[in-house]
Amino acid sequence: MVIGIICSAIAGAFISVQAAVNAKMNVHLGAWATTVLVFIVGLVGSLVPLLLFGGDLAGIRDVSPIYALGGLLGVGVVFCVMRSIQLLGPTLSVSVILVSQLIWALGVDLFGAFGMPQLTLAPGQVIGLMILLLGVVIFKQSQATALARESMKEAA
Known part of the structure; x- marks a missing residue:
């Protein structure tokens, strides 16, 4: 492991x-x-x-x-x-890619696609995915706020 x-x-x-x-x-x-x-x-x-x-x-x-x-x-x-x-940009792009990878990998696990062992969905997985999605939204919002501050500093 x-x-x-x-x-x-x-x-x-x-x-x-x-x-x-x-x-x-x-x-x-x-x-x-x-x-x-x-x-x-x-x-x-x-x-x-x-x-x-x-x-x-x-x-x-x-x-x-x-x-x-x-x-x-x-x-x-x-x-x-x-x-x-x-x-x-790199950070938001990678964040969205990671969420997408996790969702698709979960689908592979749940359906046992491509000969992989089929797993069942646990509540913790759903909660974890929701936290990850919320994290990306918070991350993007924080990034937008930081960029706006930088623009205001440069304009002043």
Whole structure:
């Protein structure tokens, strides 16, 4: 469990940093060129450990074609995260993304989608989700208030 928590924390850091870097790259290349470059670099970055540590690509024949959609979903992730950061800023964008991820992950758990174990909804999960949603609203309101104060200071 500890390794899972560590990997999750690292993934969160990587996603946030990657999103900010991609948003900046998008300014110079455009959204689709940035997305292509990200996946080309990701392909090379994946091939190196595959070649060094091995892997079973022969098993690809046994994988359901529906799971290949993961690659297309990845394209959507990179593109949408990049655009949301440009439009909302990094912190609000990541906050909304986290809420959305939690809602969708809960749906996967509740329905046992994609072969995952089916779980039942507990009251604590609903309360936790509501607190998270309220936190995003408070966060955004606080951010808007801080920006308004900064604008007033600059105007004075």
